[in-house]
Each structure stands twice: as C-alpha cells, then as structure tokens.
Amino acid sequence: MLEDLLQARSIAIVGASENPLKPTGRTLRYLRMHGFAGTVYPVNPTRDTVQGLPCWPSVAALPAAPDLAVIALPAASVIEAVRACGQRGVPVAIVYSSGFDEVGGAGEDLQAELAQVAREHGIRVLGPNTNGVIGATGRVTATFMSGIDDETLALRDDGIAFVTQSGAMGGFIVRQAQLAGLGIGTFVATGNEMDLSLPELIDLLVEAPTTRTVLAYVEGIRDPDRFRAALARARDRGVPVVVMKVGRSEVGAAAAATHTGAVAGSDGVFDGLLRQHGAARAHDIDHLLDLGRIFALGRPPRGRRLSVVTLSGGAGVLVSDAAADLGIEVPRWDDEWAAQLQAVLPEFAAVRNPIDTTGALVTDPTLLTGALEVMGRHPETDVILVVAGNMQQQEAEVCDIIAQAAAATDTLVVTVWIGGSGTVPGLLADRGLPAFSEPVRAVRAIAALMDAAGLPVATAAGDDEQVAPPPADADGVEDASGVVIDEVAVKQVLARHGVPTVPEEAVSTAAQAVDAAERVGYPVVLKLLSSEVAHKSELGAVRVGLADAGSVRTAADEIVALATARGVADIRLVVQQMVSAETELILGMRRDPTFGPVIVLGIGGTLTEVVQDVQVRVPPLVAADVEQMCADLRFSELLDGPRGRAPVDRAALTTAVLAFAQAVTEEGVDWESAEVNPLLIDGQGRPVAVDALAIRRAPGTGETTIEARTSPQEAR
Incomplete structure (x- = not known):
C-alpha cells in the first residue's frame, strides 16, 4: 500500500482542472514540474483534454487501473468517486475534499458512509481533508500545497519521512526544510484519518528501507494502542521518531479538537510516553527540523564529550554554555594532546578546548585539516563540532576539508555555519553530514542524539511542564457519594500485589486504638479513617509521634470530636506504626x-x-x-x-x-x-x-465526579 501511495507509477486525478493555478489543477502541473515519469490520467467528464493531456470521462473508462487515485471533487461527489475507484481496482485513493468529520453534523454522517464504501470495495483512503503526499524518490507530488510551487526547487531525500495531522503546517515545514538544504523525501498529510491514520503511517514508514528517521506533527491521537506499537516498532528497528505535539495549553487543545476532530491528551503523559519508547519531542519547527537533520545524517556517539573548533572565541563560550545546560561535557585537553594541536595551529591559537584557531582560519582554511585530524584521533572526544561563519569565498573548500576529515574518523563531525551564503548545510548534507546555522540549536540537536543513544546526562536539564497532582478540595470533607476509597482499603489492595505498606490497624473507638497501638508498637500515628474525608490533615484529623496509651486515647477523642462537629457520619480511626524517614x-x-x-x-x-x-x-x-x-x-x-x-x-x-x-x-x-x-x-x-x-470511577460514565489527593502533610 505504501508503495502505491508514494511510488506510484500511474496516477488518476479525478476532478482534474484545466486551470493549473487552481488546487484541482495544481497536482497535474506539479507532477510535470517535478519530473514524475509515470502515467497520469486526468478524469473529468466535461473535457477531452486537461493541460494538454488526454482526459477520461470516468474512472471506469480508464485503459488500466492506476496505482493511485487523487480525488479533487466537492464532498457530495466523493463517495461515488471512491466507489468507482474501488470497483476499478485502484488500491489507494487520496481525498482532498473537506466537508466531512471536521465540520461535524452532516459531515460526520458523510464520512461514516465514505468509510463504509471504502471498506466494502477494499480501497485504502488517505483523508478526507488532506493536501496529499510527496514521494521525492519517485517524483510523486500528489498534492496541491503551494510550498512546492517552484520550478527551481529540487526535491531532495535525506531519508526523512514526515507525517502531519495539519496539511498547511506540513506544507510550511516541507518548504522550510528544502530551503534549508534538508531533504524531507516523504511527506504525508493524514487529514481526518478516516482510514489511514498517523500511527499506521508511522508504522509503515519505519519499515521502509530508505527511512532514516520519521518526523511527526501531532494534534491528537485517535488510536493510542497503535501509536504505542508504532513507537515500539521504531525503537526496535533503530529508526528515530521525532514528534512535535501541539495542544499543550487549554486553548491549544480546544483548537486541535476543532481542527481535526482529534482529542488532545495530557501533555505530560505524552512526554512520558515518548520518553518510554525512545522517541524525541520537538518544541518548535526549527527544533523538529534540527532533530530530523541530526538523526538522519548523524550517528550515535560513544559518550557525551564534545570538542569544539572555531575561529571565534566567543562562539566557543556560547557552545560551552549550551553544552553545560544540556548535560554535555566539554573536557579540557591535557598537555600531550594540546601539544599535538599546537603543532598544526598558529602559536597564538587556543588548544585546550574549545579550540580557537582565531581569524587565521579565514586566511588559511587548511589549518582546519590538521586540527580535525588530531581531533579525530583524540580518545576523549565523542563529537567534534566545527563552528565557522561567513567566508563565502571559502565555503566549498572548507566543506571539502570537513567531509574528508569526517570520512577519516569514527567520531561524529557536526558543523555550524553562521551567515555566509546559506548553502553550507545543503552542501554538507550532500556528503551525508549534519550542519546547522546556529550554535545553540546544533548543541541541542547533539544532546538529543546522545539522549537517544541512552547516554546518561551529566547535569539535570530543564524544568519542562510536569503532570501535577490534582488539587485538593477546599475543606477536606467530601460528599457521601462513596467515590473516596479509604487508605486502609487501598493499601490492602496494593499489599496483595507486593507494595510494601506500613503496619496498621483500623479501629472504631479510643479503647480499641490504645489496644492497637500496643500491638503495632510505639510511637504511632493516629488518623481519621472515613470514606467521606479525603484530606485528613486539612481537617486537623492527624496526630503523629504518640508515645503512650494516654496520648493515643486523648488524640482519639479529639479526632472523633472534630469529625462529629464537621458532620462526618463515617468515623473510624487507623493506628499506624510511625516510620522515620527523610x-x-x-x-x-x-x-x-x-x-x-x-x-x-x-x-x-x-x-x-x-x-x-x-x-x-x-x-x-x-x-x-x-x-x-x-x-x-x-x-x-x-x-x-x-x-x-x-x-x-x-x-x-x-x-x-x-x-x-x-x-x-x-x-x-x-x-x-x-x-x-x-x-x-x-x-x-x-x-x-x-x-x-x-x-x-463514576458509574456508567467512565469519568470521575471529583478530583482528590492525599495531602503531603499527612502521617509520616
């Protein structure tokens, strides 16, 4: 199926337009512009030719079943078009049309009918409400996005596959990547995911032999089990997955839901899931592309030690600061290795790491040859970072030097080129090497590569958003709905499964509390036990460090009186062994x-x-x-x-x-x-x-009726 979608040899465009500027006419123009060598069948019952090609009145009239059908028709005509494609034996169709599930109401009914027709006729469907696909290797540009509407744009493929739940955002990202010299060779916009979903597409792309990394723009996950399975498969096959998940805020989550009908889940949970399965999280478009570049063109380093060579001392300081923030070591070189560097660099160069060749490199780029040769042999260097800039006249020469040095060492070589003509990242990508235009972005990408390799972080980094516990209620007294399960009952369940729990006894009276304390052993903790009260400490119904029978009896009487005064009906007590801990x-x-x-x-x-x-x-x-x-x-x-x-x-x-x-x-x-x-x-x-x-859980709804949390000030 994936081959039919991205490497089709014949494509039918149902609803093809004579006007090459209209969305319904762009696909045919793009296929020609970007060198599609297969057969194109325009389908339009009102025309004999479309943009100079013979036009067919219907899918049924085609001389052969195409590998792929692109349906560019109003929503009301899509179902019959998909039915016709299925009857003709077309394996997969892309439905551009909007007006389905994303608009609700009658659109949902229309999409349900479309899904049934597709299943009945055995045809896979991408969309509806998608702007299509790009398969750079086969020059398949089955899309109407404006980002590739450029005759000078040479689609390149660096082994990066990109799946997006937003066609427009995906188009922006593809264009930006291509202009930055990064080849997103596979692009798929999932649209409404009536059939082909983001998890299934990730799964399929991970299996493709040309895929080095998969990028994903995600608004919500409809099939969490399949998404987890896709991430697990990617991890097992060693294919990095980078996810840019939007909808972190309350407003953003609501917008995502109305945009694609997706439900945005908890952002902290999503972070944990990615971390659990070895996938990376991108926080913006630049970050997404930077991680795509490093994962596609880099290789796992041995450790977290970075050596930097630059013509700017300031750049070296900037890189060192970023490295420290991200748990990367910039080790000071010892005398022996510093002397080897000094032998190939000017006497005024800094050779301890960061290595500063000074502006002498502009006059004599070959200084970099000797420096990189030494750095490639240095046993305490896991990644080499070259930081240069401008030098427009020397760019090609320096790129050759970097490529030759990288080929001669097992150490990963990464380049940052600030300013200049802007072509260096593409020139080095052609040589299979990652290059960036800004130092901190490069260090951030290197850190992600190290993280993906399972290398321990030297310094804790960041204060990313966490999943906070639910807030406590105002006064600690719940209604009598029975949704609160008391601590003794909970711990009994946990203990049966092997969770270590504190020795304790539940009692009903002060006298029973004293007897229980004798059995548990002093000192003890005494607390209210009630299905009506979740937060005992906020009610003042906790006593700690009780060392004798008298203090237990007094505390029990006080707690019972407190609960009675607050109108609590279910009043019991729990006596616990006091555990000392910090x-x-x-x-x-x-x-x-x-x-x-x-x-x-x-x-x-x-x-x-x-x-x-x-x-x-x-x-x-x-x-x-x-x-x-x-x-x-x-x-x-x-x-x-x-x-x-x-x-x-x-x-x-x-x-x-x-x-x-x-x-x-x-x-x-x-x-x-x-x-x-x-x-x-x-x-x-x-x-x-x-x-x-x-x-x-509330009966029949699968939802909770309250949120409650044990107070951290309760018994120790």
Missing part, C-alpha cells in the same frame, strides 16, 4: 483521556506541590521504565542519599512501582485515580507506603 516520594495513577491509566512517580511529601517533579509512563511497565523515571527526575540526587540520608534501594523501589502499576491496572479495578503520598524511604532505603487514597 526522603518522601509520590506514586500515583491517573486515567488520561487518551492513553488510559498512567503511572506517576516523583518527589513527594511536603515537596510535592513546591517542586512538581514527576515522571509519567504508560503501562504496561518494565523495570527499565522505572529506572528511567528515577533518572529523569530533576531532583534525582535525592534518591542517592545526600547529607546522610539513606540512599534509596533502587531494586526495591522498582519492584514497588511495578507492583503498584499492576495493582491499579488489573481487570476489575474501577479507580479513576490512586495515590501513595508519601511513599517513605526508611532507614534501610526501602520504600514503605504510609498513606494512600483512591477515587472510584
């Missing part, structure tokens, strides 16, 4: 509207609301997922036991998180959300769940 984590589950249950692990306790440092992953989880979640926390050093704290037993924590994930996602668990906060780390570094809460 490190507190949060472990939770929330149901994402797109991906379903997701697991949250982060810094918890009193720091939860302050730092909002969490990682999110989508079940099922494996041990490597949990280990990566820990490593990706911005304050991950807290897990290593700073300032005398017990370091976290990573194996025990991993086991606990996997057990929690299994418990909250097993069949029959009707929880909308669940949370252990705090998950304490005891004196031996072992995790212990001391407080928990779950919110039951």
Whole structure:
C-alpha cells in the first residue's frame, strides 16, 4: 500500500482542472514540474483534454487501473468517486475534499458512509481533508500545497519521512526544510484519518528501507494502542521518531479538537510516553527540523564529550554554555594532546578546548585539516563540532576539508555555519553530514542524539511542564457519594500485589486504638479513617509521634470530636506504626483521556506541590521504565542519599512501582485515580507506603465526579 501511495507509477486525478493555478489543477502541473515519469490520467467528464493531456470521462473508462487515485471533487461527489475507484481496482485513493468529520453534523454522517464504501470495495483512503503526499524518490507530488510551487526547487531525500495531522503546517515545514538544504523525501498529510491514520503511517514508514528517521506533527491521537506499537516498532528497528505535539495549553487543545476532530491528551503523559519508547519531542519547527537533520545524517556517539573548533572565541563560550545546560561535557585537553594541536595551529591559537584557531582560519582554511585530524584521533572526544561563519569565498573548500576529515574518523563531525551564503548545510548534507546555522540549536540537536543513544546526562536539564497532582478540595470533607476509597482499603489492595505498606490497624473507638497501638508498637500515628474525608490533615484529623496509651486515647477523642462537629457520619480511626524517614516520594495513577491509566512517580511529601517533579509512563511497565523515571527526575540526587540520608534501594523501589502499576491496572479495578503520598524511604532505603487514597470511577460514565489527593502533610 505504501508503495502505491508514494511510488506510484500511474496516477488518476479525478476532478482534474484545466486551470493549473487552481488546487484541482495544481497536482497535474506539479507532477510535470517535478519530473514524475509515470502515467497520469486526468478524469473529468466535461473535457477531452486537461493541460494538454488526454482526459477520461470516468474512472471506469480508464485503459488500466492506476496505482493511485487523487480525488479533487466537492464532498457530495466523493463517495461515488471512491466507489468507482474501488470497483476499478485502484488500491489507494487520496481525498482532498473537506466537508466531512471536521465540520461535524452532516459531515460526520458523510464520512461514516465514505468509510463504509471504502471498506466494502477494499480501497485504502488517505483523508478526507488532506493536501496529499510527496514521494521525492519517485517524483510523486500528489498534492496541491503551494510550498512546492517552484520550478527551481529540487526535491531532495535525506531519508526523512514526515507525517502531519495539519496539511498547511506540513506544507510550511516541507518548504522550510528544502530551503534549508534538508531533504524531507516523504511527506504525508493524514487529514481526518478516516482510514489511514498517523500511527499506521508511522508504522509503515519505519519499515521502509530508505527511512532514516520519521518526523511527526501531532494534534491528537485517535488510536493510542497503535501509536504505542508504532513507537515500539521504531525503537526496535533503530529508526528515530521525532514528534512535535501541539495542544499543550487549554486553548491549544480546544483548537486541535476543532481542527481535526482529534482529542488532545495530557501533555505530560505524552512526554512520558515518548520518553518510554525512545522517541524525541520537538518544541518548535526549527527544533523538529534540527532533530530530523541530526538523526538522519548523524550517528550515535560513544559518550557525551564534545570538542569544539572555531575561529571565534566567543562562539566557543556560547557552545560551552549550551553544552553545560544540556548535560554535555566539554573536557579540557591535557598537555600531550594540546601539544599535538599546537603543532598544526598558529602559536597564538587556543588548544585546550574549545579550540580557537582565531581569524587565521579565514586566511588559511587548511589549518582546519590538521586540527580535525588530531581531533579525530583524540580518545576523549565523542563529537567534534566545527563552528565557522561567513567566508563565502571559502565555503566549498572548507566543506571539502570537513567531509574528508569526517570520512577519516569514527567520531561524529557536526558543523555550524553562521551567515555566509546559506548553502553550507545543503552542501554538507550532500556528503551525508549534519550542519546547522546556529550554535545553540546544533548543541541541542547533539544532546538529543546522545539522549537517544541512552547516554546518561551529566547535569539535570530543564524544568519542562510536569503532570501535577490534582488539587485538593477546599475543606477536606467530601460528599457521601462513596467515590473516596479509604487508605486502609487501598493499601490492602496494593499489599496483595507486593507494595510494601506500613503496619496498621483500623479501629472504631479510643479503647480499641490504645489496644492497637500496643500491638503495632510505639510511637504511632493516629488518623481519621472515613470514606467521606479525603484530606485528613486539612481537617486537623492527624496526630503523629504518640508515645503512650494516654496520648493515643486523648488524640482519639479529639479526632472523633472534630469529625462529629464537621458532620462526618463515617468515623473510624487507623493506628499506624510511625516510620522515620527523610526522603518522601509520590506514586500515583491517573486515567488520561487518551492513553488510559498512567503511572506517576516523583518527589513527594511536603515537596510535592513546591517542586512538581514527576515522571509519567504508560503501562504496561518494565523495570527499565522505572529506572528511567528515577533518572529523569530533576531532583534525582535525592534518591542517592545526600547529607546522610539513606540512599534509596533502587531494586526495591522498582519492584514497588511495578507492583503498584499492576495493582491499579488489573481487570476489575474501577479507580479513576490512586495515590501513595508519601511513599517513605526508611532507614534501610526501602520504600514503605504510609498513606494512600483512591477515587472510584463514576458509574456508567467512565469519568470521575471529583478530583482528590492525599495531602503531603499527612502521617509520616
């Protein structure tokens, strides 16, 4: 199917126009302009010729079934056209027409009928509401986008495939890439995804032998399971996927929904899913193209050590700062290797890294030959970054020097060329080398390549948006709807699956509390236990450090009186062994509207609301997922036991998180959300769940009626 779509040898244009400037006439003109060598069949019952080619009155009248049909007709005529294509044996059709699901109402009914006709006749459909495809290798320009309306534009293919849910944005990006000397050789706009969807197309493109990397512009995911499977296949095949996901804000999410009918899911969940499957996240168009360039033309480095050669000391400082921010080391060269550089550079050159040839390089570009030869042999260099600029008259010569040096070493060579004619990135791409026009963008791309290779980050970077816990209610007292599942019941479920929990007993009276404290062992924590109260500490219904029977009895009486005064009917108590710990984590589950249950692990306790440092992953989880979640926390050093704290037993924590994930996602668990906060780390570094809460899903709706969270100030 993908071959018929992107490497078709014959194309029918149903609704082809004589006017080459109209959208319905551009496809034929583009196919000729960009060198399509196959057969084109214009189909239009009102004309004998279209733009000089013989025209056919119908698909049925064609002399042979084409590989691909492009349907450029009003929405009301599309169904019959697709039916005719299916009956003629056309394997795949592109439907440009709008007026379907994206407009709602009657458009949804029309699209449903179109889908049924396509299924009945065994024809795959891209769209409707798409601006088509480009397959540069076969010169298939089955599109009406204006971005390729340029006779001087030579479509190039650097092994980059691009799938977009916005045809217009996709057109902008393709044009920008081509002008920047980056060959997006495959372009597919998914439109309404009535049949062919973004996940299926990613899956197909990953399997294509010419694909080096896949870029995606995403507004929402309709089939999350297939999307996850596509990312997993890409990871297994070693094909990097870069996703630019929009709809992070409330306004942006609403716009995405009205644009394509897609539902934008939680942005933090999406980040976690990409990280879980080794895909990269792009935050803007330049970033998307930069990652495409480095993944398509680069290769995995051995480590995170960068050596920089430049004709500008200032550029070296700029690169060093960016590298430090992104966890890349710029190591100082030792005397032996500095001396080797000094032997091939002027005596006034800086040779410790960053390496500054000064402006002498403009006069004598061959200085770069010796420097790169030494850098290519340097054992503590994993990536070489060349930073130059302007030198319009020497660009071709310097590109030759860089290409020759890159061919002679196993070390990745990346170039930044600032100013000049603007042709250097394309010249080096022709030699299979990545080049950029701005230093920080280059370092950011190099960091992504290192991240994709699984190389550990030396310095925590960024404060990307996190998935914060749901907000607490105003006074801690819920209605009596029964949606709150008390902590003892939750911990019993978790304990059955292997989550370590604190020793505790549920009781009803002060006398029973004293007896329970004797069995649990002093000191103890005493808390209100009620299906009506989610946030006990906010109600003042928690007492800690109770060391004897008298203090337990007094605390029990006080808590019962507090709850009674607030009108709480379900009044019970829980007596817990007090666990001493300084490190507190949060472990939770929330149901994402797109991906379903997701697991949250982060810094918890009193720091939860302050730092909002969490990682999110989508079940099922494996041990490597949990280990990566820990490593990706911005304050991950807290897990290593700073300032005398017990370091976290990573194996025990991993086991606990996997057990929690299994418990909250097993069949029959009707929880909308669940949370252990705090998950304490005891004196031996072992995790212990001391407080928990779950919110039951509202019956019949699959939605929660409230959002509630255990307060981090509750019992330790």
